[in-house]
Amino acid sequence: SKSPGFAFPDWAYKPESSPGSRQIQLWHFILELLQKEEYQGVIAWQGDYGEFVIKDPDEVARLWGIRKCKPHMNYDKLSRALRYYYNKRILHKTKGKRFTYKFNFSKVVLVNYPILDMGQNYMSFCLICIKKRKKKYIN
DNA sequence: CACGGAACAT
């Protein structure tokens, strides 16, 4: 397979070996749910590009808790972790919209590739790339 | 709800 020759956000390149990345990252888990149609009643892309709504906060927290073996996880705690992403420029809050956040895909793209148009394909392209990298580390 | 400080865990 050929390399896309495309710069993804820094946070999309956290190698398995890097400390603090041995466990699954929350942003990765969020993308994982977003990717699966069976969770569209729980969390889904909605509104602007990169924007998603947590339709069932309790359920997302429950699933995250299962993944991390934290049975007492809840939305209060999960959302605190999401808020730490603001300064890291991974996410930001869509103000005024309840349970709505937005991935900072676009900004990174525009900074690194001013010419590149922001097609709808970028999101799926990014997800595919993350997937590929994941496989690479597993093998 | 949403925010962010602080202490703590891994």
Next chain:
DNA sequence: ATGTTCCGTG
């Protein structure tokens, strides 16, 4: 470092 837990503030 990346969260988890707890909590005061608006």
